[in-house]
Amino acid sequence: MVFIFSSCKVGRFIIYNFADIKDYKKFPSRSVEKGTTSFYFSKTEENKIPKEIEVNNAVLPFESYLEENETVAFMVIQNDTILYENYWDNYSESSIVPSFSMAKSVTSILIGCAIDEGYIKSVDEPITNYIPELIESGFEKVTIEHVLQMTSGVKFDEGYFNPFGDVATFYYGTNLRKAVRKMKLKAEPGQKFEYISGNTQLLGLILERAIKNQTVSSYLEEKLWQPLEMEYEASWSLDRKKNGLEKTFCCINARARDYAKIGRLYLNKGNWNGKQIVSESWVERSTKVDKTNGSAWYYQYQWWLPTQTGDFMAQGILGQFIYVNPKNNLIIVRLGKKSGSVDWWTLFTDLSKFY
Template identity: 65%
Template structure:
């Protein structure tokens, strides 16, 4: 290797190291969210329960073996459709029994997959647990009671309910393609507390639905304040991970190694089967095998459509409501889903490398409607 080539390679290496040491650099190096991102960020561990809850399974599941696709002349198998539309894990659970479980593209039941924004729904559950525990009085409490430093930024009228319903009027860019957006700062940055302290409003709260991740990170900050020294991950372990008898260890990504803050808006890392247990908890109105983990009132309030005070009838407390038939789901940016259909006693988990060009909520509803046939 001559000196010129050696020099160029050295300079590229130094540039890469320099870039990776800052938010902009990490944005350039990582480029965009990926299902391997759990390896890129530090995290806090979640430890599986010694007694592991296992769904029953059957070799004769009630799901369609073939499906008609609009751009195909003939029907295709469910396996084919999933594999050719960027899916890495797909579970159909009905009456507590796994009817279908397949993994693709080198993934298996032990593969860790990040939740992305499905973590928003978990953060909502933990807010409900904190209210049950008396750590938070109610959703009508002002955020400033827990984050007094935000009052000077105009947050005097913002309540926890505004954050839960995405009606806070937060001035926040959700673009993950813009390295200077708040979303990029939250995802790639290493000081979430500082980023939260800079948040401001762009209007009056309680007037309009606007889905932005800053609302959920604020919920995480409220929860952390209410916990008084306990981390959000520790509370998650205590209130959900252990009681739900998770099959595997998991983790929650944080912004930095030492005294880090959980990325409440995104990054829980787990296996598909354990994500399904979050769905089972809400399918059973917060009850887990006879024990009330989170109050039934909270669960029902969380998934009941409410378009008042600027709310959207397709979204409630960090849960999406795909129809007026009582179904609901957690959703992540790369096509991560926990879909629950109470009337069919069905849970569907889909994890993907990306959305794969499929309207998954419609697909889930179609599968649910065909499950009795």
């Protein structure tokens, strides 16, 4: 009875009951293999981290504060050196943690790679060049840039507690291609920013069709996982096992140190030890403040901008973060079971001043 019930979207939502740090075990996935060599950050002998933090006029031990707010991994890297690395609750450097929406930023990198290689002509192309089924729904005016900027005007319920909503369909459903075909518009594109996961799944389908004879996972392997010399293999969760599509709005499953290398790539403007992985212009456009055409200054090409001073980050539900501060040559990775009661944006920007 449970097996039959769990096969439908609503049943899976009720059984699994909201996103969880172990969700990578619940869904089929494609493997993403590492290469023959691995890049390792240097490491200091002693952890360099503030001993205390002031929160609501109370001074608390910093490490205890991280642990009490359900952090499982926390890393600080500066000048390619790990200044601090710690794990809690039986997690370690080899523990898998789902990216959740940090995958949106990775999807953006892959779109940039596809443009560099000519698979995609330009962000100014209408998405119907790749998803012609949406012509009937009036998507001809929606460009790839609109989708990247979350200004597409797509109608999508981002509510995480509604088993009948769009997020449940995309996260727990078993046919993302069908779900994409059913998408509708509620507003003219280029008018207003609205963060919705449906935009990034559109990017995923565009990417799959642009690269043609590859899966999104194999493209991740080719363009990022192996060139960035990841320490561990990874995986990308799918909607279904047979002919599945990657959940590009979420669901890369990897380790803290390898997430940090995504940050290092963008810290170095798309260059990895002398090899340009994705064009510098793409990195700059993805992390530059832009308030035009309905764009929100704090969100560019699937990356969050916590301030207007050059820092940027990938962010996922439950408090998964890759924070990059180019001025201080700093990368922070935080992974957790929950976000806790922490204002992580402020914590990262304040912590960056310590180094």
